[in-house]
Amino acid sequence: MQKATVVVIGGGATGVGILRDLCMRGIDAVLVEQQDLAYGTSSRYHGLLHSGGRYAVKDAEAGKECIEENTILRKIGRHCVEQTEGFFVRTPLDPEDFEGKWLEACKNVGIPTIPISVEEARRLEPNLSPKIQAVYRVPDAAIDGFRMVWQNVASARKYGGRVMTYTTVVGIEQTNGEVTGITVRNTLSGVVTKIACEFVVSAAGSWAGEIAHLAGIDVNVQPDRGTLVAFNHRITSRIVNRLRPASDGDIFVPHGSITILGTTSASVKNPDDNVPTAKEVVELLKIGEALFEDIHSYRMLRAFAGTRPLYSADPNAKGRGASRGFVTLDHAHDGLKGFISVVGGKFTTYRLMAEKVTDLVCQYLNNKTACRTAEEPLVEDASPALISKAKQYFPAYGTELAASRLGSEGLEKVVKRMQDNPEKCQLLCECENVTMAEVEEAAADETSHMLSDVRRKTRMGMGTCQGAFCTFRSVGAVDAAGLAWGKDTQGLFKEFLQARWKGIRPILWGNVMRETQLTRGIYEGTLNINGAISDEGK
Amino acid sequence: MKENDVIVIGGGFSGLMAAAVAAKRGKKVTVLSLGAGTLSIASGNVDVLGYDKNGKPVANPKAGLSSVAADHPYNKIGQKSLEEAVQFFLELTKEEGYAYKGSLDQQQWIPTAAGTLKPTCLVPMTMDTSALKNASKAYIIGFESLKDFYPHLVAKNLRNMPGYDQEYEMLMVDPKLPAGRDVTNLDIARWLDSAEGRKAFVAQLRATIKPGSVAVIAPVLGTAPSHAVRDELEQALNCKFVESVVVPPGITGHRLRIMMLNHVKKLGVKVVEHAVVTRGIVENGQCTAVVTEAIDRERTYQAKSFILASGGFYGGGLVAEPGQAIEPVFNLPIAAPTTQEDWSNFQMFSNEAQPFEKIGIAVDETMRPVDADGKVLLNNVFIAGRNLCGYDFCFEKSGNGVAMASGYKAAMSV
Numbered sequence: 001m002q003k004a005t006v007v008v009i010g011g012g013a014t015g016v017g018i019l020r021d022l023c024m025r026g027i028d029a030v031l032v033e034q035q036d037l038a039y040g041t042s043s044r045y046h047g048l049l050h051s052g053g054r055y056a057v058k059d060a061e062a063g064k065e066c067i068e069e070n071t072i073l074r075k076i077g078r079h080c081v082e083q084t085e086g087f088f089v090r091t092p093l094d095p096e097d098f099e100g101k102w103l104e105a106c107k108n109v110g111i112p113t114i115p116i117s118v119e120e121a122r123r124l125e126p127n128l129s130p131k132i133q134a135v136y137r138v139p140d141a142a143i144d145g146f147r148m149v150w151q152n153v154a155s156a157r158k159y160g161g162r163v164m165t166y167t168t169v170v171g172i173e174q175t176n177g178e179v180t181g182i183t184v185r186n187t188l189s190g191v192v193t194k195i196a197c198e199f200v201v202s203a204a205g206s207w208a209g210e211i212a213h214l215a216g217i218d219v220n221v222q223p224d225r226g227t228l229v230a231f232n233h234r235i236t237s238r239i240v241n242r243l244r245p246a247s248d249g250d251i252f253v254p255h256g257s258i259t260i261l262g263t264t265s266a267s268v269k270n271p272d273d274n275v276p277t278a279k280e281v282v283e284l285l286k287i288g289e290a291l292f293e294d295i296h297s298y299r300m301l302r303a304f305a306g307t308r309p310l311y312s313a314d315p316n317a318k319g320r321g322a323s324r325g326f327v328t329l330d331h332a333h334d335g336l337k338g339f340i341s342v343v344g345g346k347f348t349t350y351r352l353m354a355e356k357v358t359d360l361v362c363q364y365l366n367n368k369t370a371c372r373t374a375e376e377p378l379v380e381d382a383s384p385a386l387i388s389k390a391k392q393y394f395p396a397y398g399t400e401l402a403a404s405r406l407g408s409e410g411l412e413k414v415v416k417r418m419q420d421n422p423e424k425c426q427l428l429c430e431c432e433n434v435t436m437a438e439v440e441e442a443a444a445d446e447t448s449h450m451l452s453d454v455r456r457k458t459r460m461g462m463g464t465c466q467g468a469f470c471t472f473r474s475v476g477a478v479d480a481a482g483l484a485w486g487k488d489t490q491g492l493f494k495e496f497l498q499a500r501w502k503g504i505r506p507i508l509w510g511n512v513m514r515e516t517q518l519t520r521g522i523y524e525g526t527l528n529i530n531g532a533i534s535d536e537g538k
Numbered sequence: 539m540k541e542n543d544v545i546v547i548g549g550g551f552s553g554l555m556a557a558a559v560a561a562k563r564g565k566k567v568t569v570l571s572l573g574a575g576t577l578s579i580a581s582g583n584v585d586v587l588g589y590d591k592n593g594k595p596v597a598n599p600k601a602g603l604s605s606v607a608a609d610h611p612y613n614k615i616g617q618k619s620l621e622e623a624v625q626f627f628l629e630l631t632k633e634e635g636y637a638y639k640g641s642l643d644q645q646q647w648i649p650t651a652a653g654t655l656k657p658t659c660l661v662p663m664t665m666d667t668s669a670l671k672n673a674s675k676a677y678i679i680g681f682e683s684l685k686d687f688y689p690h691l692v693a694k695n696l697r698n699m700p701g702y703d704q705e706y707e708m709l710m711v712d713p714k715l716p717a718g719r720d721v722t723n724l725d726i727a728r729w730l731d732s733a734e735g736r737k738a739f740v741a742q743l744r745a746t747i748k749p750g751s752v753a754v755i756a757p758v759l760g761t762a763p764s765h766a767v768r769d770e771l772e773q774a775l776n777c778k779f780v781e782s783v784v785v786p787p788g789i790t791g792h793r794l795r796i797m798m799l800n801h802v803k804k805l806g807v808k809v810v811e812h813a814v815v816t817r818g819i820v821e822n823g824q825c826t827a828v829v830t831e832a833i834d835r836e837r838t839y840q841a842k843s844f845i846l847a848s849g850g851f852y853g854g855g856l857v858a859e860p861g862q863a864i865e866p867v868f869n870l871p872i873a874a875p876t877t878q879e880d881w882s883n884f885q886m887f888s889n890e891a892q893p894f895e896k897i898g899i900a901v902d903e904t905m906r907p908v909d910a911d912g913k914v915l916l917n918n919v920f921i922a923g924r925n926l927c928g929y930d931f932c933f934e935k936s937g938n939g940v941a942m943a944s945g946y947k948a949a950m951s952v
Contacts, residue, residue, distance in 0.1 A: 278878030282860055423683045426720045436685065472651070472785045476688030489652070489691060494887055501886035508881055508894060509858040517852040518786075520892070524932035526581050526783050528656035530887040531589060531935075 004030040004162070006199040006361060007182050009169055009211055011035075012042035013145065013347050015203035016152035016163075017354030017373070023159035024376070025362060025369040030195065031153075031161070032184055034168040034207070036453045038149035041205050042347060043456070044274060044306020046228055046253045046262040048239060049073060049081055049141040050348040053088055053113070054246055056105035057098075062325050064109040065349045070139060072351060072374045073148075079379060079404040080148040084254060086140025086239035087121060088113070090133050091290040094244035099134060102243060106138075113138055125236045129293045140239040142255050145347065146456050147405060151378040154407060165447045172200055172215040172339065179338030188449055199361055202341040203353075205309040206271030212341055217334045219341050223271040223307035227280040228262035229507070230301040232464045235259040240291055249287030256401075257432075257463070258301060261288050268307060276303035278506040299511050302466060302503030311344035326353050328360060338364075379407030386411060393418035393425045398433040405458070406438070414438050428477065429470040431463020436477060443478050449485045451478070451496040467500045468519040472527070493529045542568050544952050545828060545839050547815050547867065548847035548855065550577045551938050552923030554798035555945030556845045559626060560952055561805035568839060569802065570813035570830060574795065575853055576924075581757070581783040582790035583665065584627065584942055586620075586642060587612075588657030588935025593889045599659050599939075600642040609928035611940045614903050615947045620939075623946035627660065634797045636763040639666050649702065649754055651687055651784040653695025657935050662781075662790055664759055664768050669752045669778040675705045677753035677777075679743075682712040683721045686785050687756040696754075709753075711742050724787045726758040730767055740774045749776040757781040757789040763797035815848070818868045823917050828867065843918045843952035846907075847945060850898065850924035863897050865925065870899050870907045870915060873927070891930035898927030904951040905944060920948035 008018050011033025022029040033039070052066030074081050090099055106113045114137040121135035122128050153163055164184070170192065171183035181196040202211045205221075212219035234254045242250035253260045264280050281303050288295045311327055326345030332338075342357045355371045362369070382390070382403045391399050393415055403411050417437035418425050424437035442448060442457040451474055454460060460474060461467040475493055478486035486492060497519070504516055523529045544560045546553045549571025557567045586599040587606070596602035603620070606612050612620065624642055631638040640646055640660035647655040648665050670676055678696075680689035693706035713729045715721055729735035747753070759781060760767030768779055781790065799809065813830045819838070820826070827840040848855030848867060856872065857864045863872040874897045875881055881894040902908050905920040922944040924931070931937035 278860065282878075422717060426683070426685050428685065430720075469785060473685055475652070476685075476691050479691045479694065480688055489695060490654075493652070498886050505882050505884075506878065508878065509860050513851045513858040513894070514854075517850065517895075520886075520895075520932045521576070521580065521852070521937075522785050524887060525585075525935070525937060526656065526785070526788070527650045527652040528654045528935070529652060530933075531593070531595065531654075531656070 002030065002193065002195045004028050004195060004197050005365070006201060007032060007195055007197045008201045008203060010203040010205060010207070011037040011149070011163065011165060012040050012203065012205050013149055013152070013350035014205065014342060014345065014353050016149050016156065017350045018201055018203055018342070018357050019161045019163070020152045020156040020159070021354045021358040021371060021373050022361065023156045023161040024372055025358060025367055027361065027365065027367065029161055030164065032164045032167040032169060032182075034166070034187065036165050036456055037153060037163070037447065038146045038456060040207075041306045041308060042149055043145040044304055045145065045226065045347060046251055046260045047143055047145055047255055048251060048253045049143040050346070051086060051138040051140045052109060052111045053086070053102070053106055053138045053140070054241060056109055056111060057102055058246070059325060060105065060109050063105070063111060065325075065352060067109060067111045067139070069349050069352050070141065073143065073348070074141060076374065076377050077143070077148055077151065078377065078381075079407065080144045080151060082142040082255070084140065084142050084238050086138045086241060087125070088136045088138055088241045088243040089121070089128065089291060090243040091129065092131055092133060093290050094242060098244055111138060125238060125240070127235050127292050127294065128240070129291055132291070134243065136243070140241070142239065142253050143347070144255065150457060151407060154409070155376075155378050163447060166449060169211060169214060174215065174336060177335055177337055179336065199338045199340065199364070201357055201361065202339070203357070206307040208309060208341050208343050210271070212331075215331070215336055215339055217331055217336065217339070219329065219343060220312055221343050222310045222312065223268050223273065224310045225266045225268045225273055225305055225307050226263035227276040227284065227303060227305040228260050229281055229284055229303050231259045231261065232299045232301045233257065233259065235292055235298060242291065249284040252288070252291065271307045273307060274305045275502060276305040276506045281506050299464075300507045301464065302500070303506045304503050309343060328353075328356050330360060382408040382411050386415070390415050393422070394435065395427065395433065398435070401433060402435070402438065410441070414441050417441060428473045429458070429460040429463065431465050432459040434458045434460045434470070436473070439474055439477055440481055443481060443483060451475070451492055452499045455496070461496065461500065465515060466504060466519070467497060468515065468522060471496050471523070490529060493523060497523060542566055542839065542841035544568075544843050544845060544949070545570060545841040546845045546847055547828060548572070548849060548853070548923065549809065549811075550575045550847060550849055550853060550923060550941065551794070551798070552941035552945035553845070553847035554795075554802055555623070555627070555942050556847055556922050556949040557802045557807045558630060558798065558805060559946050559949035560845075561802060561807050563949070565952065566806070567802075568808040568810060568841070570810050570815055570828070570839065572814060572854065573812065575849065578792045578795040579786035579788060580791040581788040582662065582792075582794035583648070583658040583783065584638070584640070584660035584938040585657070585931070585935040586659035586939035588645065589933065591891065591934070593933070595645070595657060597645055598643055599645060607928060609900070611926045611929055611944055614901050614905065615943045616903070619947045619950065620943045623943040624660065626946060627942055630801055631797065634763060634801055636662065636765065636793065636797050638662055647701070649692065649696055649780070649782045651692060651756065651782055653692040655699050655702070656783065659939060662793065663765060664757070664779065664781040665783075665790070667780055670754065670780045671701050673704060673752040675707065675751070677747065677751060678706050678708050679753050679755045680708060680710050681721070681726050681756075682710055683715060684723065684726055684756070685720060686722050692754060692782065709743065709746055711739055714738070722787060723756050723758055723784055723789055724761070726756065727761045727789045730758055730771075731760050731762070736767065736770060739771065743775055747775050747777050752778045752780065754780050754782055756784050761789060761792060763793040763800070815867050818844070818919070820868065820916065823915070825868070825916055825919050843920065845920045845922055845948045845952065846925065847922040847948070848925055853924060855925040856898065858894070865899060868907070868916060868919065871909055872897060872899065873910065891933040895930035895932065896928055898925050900927050905948040906951070920951050922948040
């Protein structure tokens with residue numbers, strides 16, 4: 001039987017943050033995640049590293065936490081954060097009297113706001129509507145959810161942290177009011193195992209209520225569904241927020257070569273309710289017009305949805321009415337010692353949440369080691385020597401990008417593959433600049449079980465063509481590598497393309513329709529992935 | 539400009555087929571083509587009907603025609619015209635020295651780069667699989683550095699296909715193309731276009747390949763619609779080659795386009811490239827001219843009849859907007875579900891056709907566009923190809939078949 005001092009449930013930002021913190025303080029910990037890392041809310045949001053401006057008026061404490069954590073994450077997560085800065089923009093549709101309130105609130109919690117003229121704002125961001133009336137600069141940034149999660153895990157692993165993906169919790173074991181372990185099921189193999197432990201920390205986000213139920217405890221987490229749209233270019237190179245009380249469709253966030261527009265807000269029963277609808281997309285575009293008049297002519301990539309884990313001690317609070325702050329619940333008060341839930345919060349404050357939870361565990365363990373997650377970078381920078389070596393193999397424009405994505409150790413392994421076999425320098429995914437070597441490296445990782453896992457690690461298939469070309473190549477590469485999970489190649493094709501299809505269906509018009517017909521033409525028309533077998537021999 | 543009998547809008551397979559048929563009938567024809575389009579990147583086979591509407595394989599495409607839905611283009615075209623179209627096309631390919639093989643009576647199952655088989659009706663001789671099916675052992679030839687063909691993937695899956703369950707041995711050829719660039723099937727085909735490439739190819743394989751054997755290869759046996767490259771290599775190595783279908787660029791589609799262009803030009807058809815047709819000029823249900831937008835100015839093309847072969851959504855002949863579809867040249871009515879979710883199935887690969895693929899122009903039996911009541915909307919405009927309603931070419935494997943037959947029928951109706 002496996003053993004650990006602490007089992008962390010949930011492979012989102014909070015869970016991996018806790019794993020890292022525990023391991024850095026010398027505590028033996030294992031993390032279990034029901035899907036792949038960052039499968040849930042940590043990648044299903046707009047990827048905004050909040051300055052806090054969004055929350056300043058309504059929730060000063062959340063605003064303050066944001067600006068503090070924002071400053072820390074820029075430092076420790078240099079390779080996950082793009083320092084874009086942000087604009088708060090008032091359009092003619094927004095209440096004028098909010099502006100003063102907002103400025104005052106930002107000042108109170110220490111968020112710098114710099115007014116600039118509309119002319120200057122439009123010189124910097126020419127796509128902004130000429131009708132806008134006031135603009136302020138704030139220290140918002142873009143953050144890559146996938147990468148942040150992976151780099152936390154990479155760091156935790158260095159300190160002995162373990163991660164089990166596709167592992168769902170089916171029971172929390174207890175004896176005399178104390179946690180003794182958990183029972184888990186591998187969702188791919190169906191095998192059920194037990195892990196003995198002293199503490200169970202639930203960082204399951206929207207699923208935290210379900211986890212608590214396994215121990216017979218009520219935790220009032222209300223999943224709140226948000227739908228977003230990804231565009232295939234940088235409509236803006238800065239984050240653009242509407243200067244109004246938080247509402248739907250009022251944030252644009254540039255990431256690499258794309259822009260994300262979000263979000264809607266709707267209370268849902270099921271935390272897995274993440275299928276976006278066309279109606280939501282059309283509404284988002286309509287709202288987005290106020291900031292970017294040409295929004296309907298921009299090429300969309302896909303729509304996606306996630307559920308925010310809103311927590312309230314009051315079971316009736318819903319949606320934007322519920323707090324975005326976080327709470328650490330020590331269930332010793334509910335009669336189960338060793339079981340802790342951390343609920344609410346947001347991506348920007350994941351590290352702080354992890355610190356508070358780890359502090360609580362340390363108190364019980366009488367561990368006096370101080371938290372260092374705010375000082376130590378997640379991954380080491382690649383050395384100049386390694387970068388210049390990598391430049392011999394990577395497409396020139398791709399080196400820095402890959403170095404950021406992979407970290408120093410990962411880059412070294414990928415460069416080695418390229419050195420051994422120069423053909424592997426070729427781009428498997430042209431849209432996102434992902435080489436064959438990098439895909440092979442990610443595919444060989446023990447946490448990869450399907451192509452979507454490789455996608456989340458590399459961004460392969462996430463660009464303009466949404467897998468039209470790289471799906472075939474990645475199946476070919478996985479098959480050639482002889483990986484255990486790559487045996488059913490038909491299944492590989494279907495899993496990957498269906499995952500892409502989910503986000504394409506709600507936006508099936510314009511050029512997305514054209515791209516879809518190309519993709520179907522290749523996989524269903526030409527390669528006959530669907531039919532495949534002749535009846536000749538029968 | 540007045541001398542045109544027929545203007546064909548669209549230079550894809552249906553448009554070029556229509557131009558060839560109309561020209562052969564003595565018409566003066568001009569093709570307005572936007573670009574190389576889908577024809578040159580696809581695989582160049584003529585799929586007629588591979589699966590019925592329930593996804594059951596069709597053994598005999600002609601017999602399968604009776605199973606298609608009432609609004610399917612084949613029901614407007616009719617079996618007789620389909621048979622004549624096949625005949626016309628096969629003769630055309632022979633005349634051009636790049637013969638196709640097949641008939642409406644027999645489905646052909648050909649190997650793909652995924653190691654699956656796909657049903658089709660007419661294939662270039664380079665995709666004739668009879669030698670492969672009779673062999674007890676075959677080679678799969680791959681190329682070092684080619685990222686769009688994986689011999690192991692082909693071998694592993696093909697082995698499980700009835701009739702193809704022989705032993706496969708993989709061989710790699712190194713084209714030694716300049717390092718640091720990405721290599722597609724088109725690069726390999728160009729390499730084999732060159733005498734040095736062919737020489738190196740033979741030199742690398744001669745010692746390994748047993749005389750009298752068969753080899754599956756990507757469609758790289760030259761870029762031209764000719765058997766010259768294949769013949770030379772087969773002779774030098776005493777080995778039969780079978781080209782498989784691949785992801786774009788599918789060289790066989792490029793060959794088909796070049797052959798069709800060569801053919802229509804010989805018949806005196808004028809082909810205008812980079813022509814963006816923006817609108818038709820219509821008076822009393824009669825089209826008098828179409829207008830193109832070029833870099834400098836608009837041009838007007840007049841004719842007695844017009845064939846609209848402008849493609850589907852992919853080709854730009856139809857435009858999709860949330861909850862509606864538009865035909866941009868004549869603004870013809872297009873029936874489409876008003877709720878976006880009804881445009882597609884929840885599964886990308888499912889056991890039924892995708893509704894959005896069936897969206898298109900409804901026609902009468904002479905291929906003229908009709909409204910919801912069946913009333914003809916334009917007397918001298920005929921529709922051909924992917925912009926027709928009522929069929930999902932991917933699901934049923936009928937793409938070029940509908941294009942070929944509707945192009946033929948439209949040209950016979952002008």
